[in-house]
Amino acid sequence: MNFSTVAGQEKVKEILRKNILTSRLAHATLLYGKSGVGKLPLAIAAAQYIHCENRNEEDACGKCRACIKQEKLLHPDTHFVLPIFPKKHGSNENLTSDDFIENFRTFFKKNPYLSIQQWLSTLSQENKQLFITINDIRHLQKKAALKPFESHAKVIIIWHIEKITNEAANSFLKFLEEPPPQTFIFLTAEDTTLLLPTILSRCQKIYVPGLYTQEIINYLAQNHEITPAKAAEIAALAQGSLSTAIEIQEVTTQPFSPIFMDWMRICYKGLLVEIDNWAKKMSSESKENQKLFLQFSIQKLREAFTFSILSDNSSPSSFLYLSQEEKKFFENFSKFLNLEKINKMFTTLEQHLYYLSRNANAYMLFYTLSLKLNTILK
Numbered sequence: 001m002n003f004s005t006v007a008g009q010e011k012v013k014e015i016l017r018k019n020i021l022t023s024r025l026a027h028a029t030l031l032y033g034k035s036g037v038g039k040l041p042l043a044i045a046a047a048q049y050i051h052c053e054n055r056n057e058e059d060a061c062g063k064c065r066a067c068i069k070q071e072k073l074l075h076p077d078t079h080f081v082l083p084i085f086p087k088k089h090g091s092n093e094n095l096t097s098d099d100f101i102e103n104f105r106t107f108f109k110k111n112p113y114l115s116i117q118q119w120l121s122t123l124s125q126e127n128k129q130l131f132i133t134i135n136d137i138r139h140l141q142k143k144a145a146l147k148p149f150e151s152h153a154k155v156i157i158i159w160h161i162e163k164i165t166n167e168a169a170n171s172f173l174k175f176l177e178e179p180p181p182q183t184f185i186f187l188t189a190e191d192t193t194l195l196l197p198t199i200l201s202r203c204q205k206i207y208v209p210g211l212y213t214q215e216i217i218n219y220l221a222q223n224h225e226i227t228p229a230k231a232a233e234i235a236a237l238a239q240g241s242l243s244t245a246i247e248i249q250e251v252t253t254q255p256f257s258p259i260f261m262d263w264m265r266i267c268y269k270g271l272l273v274e275i276d277n278w279a280k281k282m283s284s285e286s287k288e289n290q291k292l293f294l295q296f297s298i299q300k301l302r303e304a305f306t307f308s309i310l311s312d313n314s315s316p317s318s319f320l321y322l323s324q325e326e327k328k329f330f331e332n333f334s335k336f337l338n339l340e341k342i343n344k345m346f347t348t349l350e351q352h353l354y355y356l357s358r359n360a361n362a363y364m365l366f367y368t369l370s371l372k373l374n375t376i377l378k
């Protein structure tokens, strides 16, 4: 993974590139920010930039021996420390990240934006906890004491450093105080308040912000089989996180927009036969899809309201992907709405989203919700 394949984050890439090119890269760099913004992909791209035998000012070449190995996460001078289960299932045998690396490579290849929850569920169905252990840190110290095999430097990537146990943190701190030569450490964390201040103070800290909606749309369109219109729907729900976006993409198949337009027409007319049919159809969808559809509807209402007051040039980015028919619909629909109606619809939809998460009967829920919306829209 090189910098160009990491979504957005141009400022962070610029800092990393500059530090590496001018030999001012700190021994330890902490990339922190919320889940799914690209902290791990950035660390991995930085490792490739360090190892590349033919890099330019912008990026690694992607073709040299080092790049090819690093692309497969097989470079002998890139070491990973991952949150893992400390012991082998049903035995006392200690495990290290190396025991999980094959799994990690497979899942990273499928989705470089995998979240720690997804990592946990790929490893086990049971609700076990993941840790960075003392055993793993000792193992790392041994590996780090060796000279680089092929590159001029070793790169250590520690994913989710906040998962480190207290015992391991003390040992790691010593490692940070006396770093081995030719070694660069990248740490990633979602929550820096869980880290020892002594660890924090020894790192260069780089904040990785949420992604822009357009960056998520571009990434989904390039890396997943998805139409730009659907990508825009998902990006609007993902709140700057590609992990969330990819999770949504895995459960939703058809675009929500035509369903939403149909539904609003049905609610407006208020014919019970149509409401009944629609509620039956919606209740046959997966629970995840139903929830996402309600979230989408809340989002669309908000946008429909702003649609009437914005000119075409300043429409929200997800509107850029609407068909002429959809644009026409929102133009007309927004004429029916005023602030009071919008507020009532928001409250009603949010209430029903909550009921849905509490396992309410889906058919009844969508049926009564449609009736309520009918009353508001009249």
Ligand SMILES: [Zn+2]
Pocket: 051, 052, 053, 054, 055, 060, 061, 062, 063, 064, 065, 066, 067, 068
């Ligand atoms: Zn290269």
